[in-house]
Amino acid sequence: MPKELHRKAAEAGILGVAFPAEHGGGGGDMLTSMLVTEELILAGASSGLCAALFTHGIATPHILAAGDRRQIERWVLPTLRGELIGSLAVSEPDAGSDVARISTRAVRQGDRYVLNGAKTFITSGCRADFVTVAARTGGEGYQGISLLVVERGMPGFSVSKELEKMGWWCSDTAELAFQDVEVPAENLVGEEGSGFLQLMKHFQGERLGLAVHAYAIAARCLQLTIEYAAERQTFGRPLTSRQVIRHKLAEMARRADVARTYALRVAERQLAGEDVVKEVAMAKNQAIEACDFVVDQAVQVHGGAGYLRGEVERHYRDARILGIGGGSSEIMNEIIAARLGLDPSRPQN
Numbered sequence: 001m002p003k004e005l006h007r008k009a010a011e012a013g014i015l016g017v018a019f020p021a022e023h024g025g026g027g028g029d030m031l032t033s034m035l036v037t038e039e040l041i042l043a044g045a046s047s048g049l050c051a052a053l054f055t056h057g058i059a060t061p062h063i064l065a066a067g068d069r070r071q072i073e074r075w076v077l078p079t080l081r082g083e084l085i086g087s088l089a090v091s092e093p094d095a096g097s098d099v100a101r102i103s104t105r106a107v108r109q110g111d112r113y114v115l116n117g118a119k120t121f122i123t124s125g126c127r128a129d130f131v132t133v134a135a136r137t138g139g140e141g142y143q144g145i146s147l148l149v150v151e152r153g154m155p156g157f158s159v160s161k162e163l164e165k166m167g168w169w170c171s172d173t174a175e176l177a178f179q180d181v182e183v184p185a186e187n188l189v190g191e192e193g194s195g196f197l198q199l200m201k202h203f204q205g206e207r208l209g210l211a212v213h214a215y216a217i218a219a220r221c222l223q224l225t226i227e228y229a230a231e232r233q234t235f236g237r238p239l240t241s242r243q244v245i246r247h248k249l250a251e252m253a254r255r256a257d258v259a260r261t262y263a264l265r266v267a268e269r270q271l272a273g274e275d276v277v278k279e280v281a282m283a284k285n286q287a288i289e290a291c292d293f294v295v296d297q298a299v300q301v302h303g304g305a306g307y308l309r310g311e312v313e314r315h316y317r318d319a320r321i322l323g324i325g326g327g328s329s330e331i332m333n334e335i336i337a338a339r340l341g342l343d344p345s346r347p348q349n
Contacts, residue, residue, distance in 0.1 A: 001052050001170045003085065003127070009053055010082030018057070023064060023072060024080040030205055030267050033057065034212045038260075041216035042223070044311060047318040048168030050213065055124040058206050059086030059132050062147055062198045066190040075130055075149060087128035089119040089150075089176055090199065096121075097331045099134065099199060100142040104178065106135040108185065113137070113148060115181040118160070125174025126162050128152065133178075134195050142196035147189035156181040167317035204270060204277065206326045207284045211263040214287035214322045217315045218256035218294035224312055225249065225298045228305070239301065248297050255290035263287055278339035281332035288323045295319045 009015040018033035019025025026032070037050050056079045063071050078084040095101040104117025115135055125131065130151045138144030150157055160177040190198055226249055229239035239245045263283040269276045295316045299306035306312050323329040 001049065001127075001172075003082075005053065006085060007082035010080060015053070015056075015082055016080035019064070019076075019080055024077045029271055030208065031264065031271065034208065034264065034267060037209065037212045038216040038219075041213065042220050044220070046168070046170055046314060047213045047217055047322075048171035051123055051168055052127075052171035054209075055088070055128075056080070056086045057209065058088045058123075058202065059128075059130075061202045061205070062132060062189050063149070065198070065201075068189075070186070071149070071189065084129040085124055085127050087122055087124040087131045089122045089125065089131045090134045091119060091121045093118060093120050097327050099145070099196060102134055102136060102145065104133070104135045106137050106146065106148055106183065108137065111185050113183045113185060113188070115148065115150065115156075115178045115183050117178050119176040119178075120174075121163070122174045122176055123171060125176050126159050126172040131176065132189065134199060137192050137195075143193055145195035145199075146192045147195040147198055148183050149187040149189060150178070150181060150183055151187075154181050154183065166320055167314070168321060203327065204280045207280050207332075208263060208267050208270070210322050210326045211259070211284045211287035214284075214291035214319065215256055215259040215263060217319050218252070218259065218287075218291045221294050221298035221312060221315050222249070222252045222256055225252065225301050228302055245301060248301060252294045252297055255293055259283075259287040259290040278336050281327075281335040281339075284326070285323075285329050285332045285336075288319075288329060291319050291322060 006015065013026055014036050016025035017036055018028045018030060021027035037054070040050055041047060060076050060079055064076055075084065075086060079086050090099060090102070092102050092104060095103065104115070104119065106113040106115045115133070117135065119125070119133070122131070130149050133148050133150050134145055135148055136144050137146040156179040158177050159174045161175040163173040163175065165173055189195075229245055229249065232239045263286070266276050266279045266283045269279065295312075298312050299316050302312055
């Protein structure tokens with residue numbers, strides 16, 4: 001995806017739409033960002049395009065929240081102007097959803113950290129000008145994790161592999177390698193040892209963002225399928241004249257709309273300051289379940305045309321990552337179960 005598209009999005013006012021106006025953003029909030037993503041996908045954009053264009057939505061909030069003016073001016077402001085591309089690096093070959101087990105290590109040596117390790121499945125990792133990296137600066141467990149900003153060109157930092165994916169083709173995904181990378185201590189985001197809590201705080205926004213991808217893909221595929229079914233003739237009649245097709249479309253519409261309504265309501269509650277960790281997990285899984293059903297039915301109703309390369313086929317491929325990224329559907333269910341008091345470490349009555 002050309003870097004120029006980031007600049008055009010900034011000029012259009014959508015790149016930083018949910019960021020504070022005093023930091024070069026549009027002054028909106030999470031709902032504003034969700035609606036922008038929804039409208040892009042409804043207009044035919046790839047979910048992968050949104051992932052690539054808005055990767056800064058997971059790369060920069062930690063920097064902004066930490067409040068270091070130098071860091072904000074160096075990385076956040078140019079990113080919102082479309083001049084820089086940021087990425088977030090958490091997942092490792094042996095640690096995905098279990099963030100507390102990451103092994104990439106940063107050792108403090110005077111006024112810098114020496115970083116060693118590897119990251120994988122990193123969105124925009126190939127194109128990123130800077131990467132917000134989760135690294136172990138202390139002991140084992142979540143309390144030993146910190147966030148460091150690593151910049152392109154630092155000796156020892158490299159993209160070890162560009163990963164080829166089923167979907168999200170316009171969103172590059174990389175394996176990153178860090179070999180004795182000397183990172184200035186001033187690139188530490190927030191306090192040392194606070195990285196895990198920073199990540200958990202912003203995971204909710206990422207998960208709701210993926211829920212938007214899911215219900216928007218569902219809504220777009222519904223729209224395309226209704227249009228196709230109205231035009232496609234079988235035995236002298238349009239597909240929409242067949243009850244079985246009408247009922248498929250009705251079921252697709254119901255699931256897509258319920259997923260959207262619930263996700264937006266959960267976002268409103270989060271913005272109001274409520275604890276909605278369980279509900280965010282439910283919203284993500286609900287939207288993904290709806291999306292999986294709708295894209296499958298969309299391909300089915302399109303028949304052979306749905307199996308050919310095209311927009312419906314692309315959405316079918318793009319949708320598959322949504323139940324994996326940002327915490328898998330199984331992890332979401334574990335969160336829901338824990339919030340229901342179903343802790344496996346405690347005896348159940």
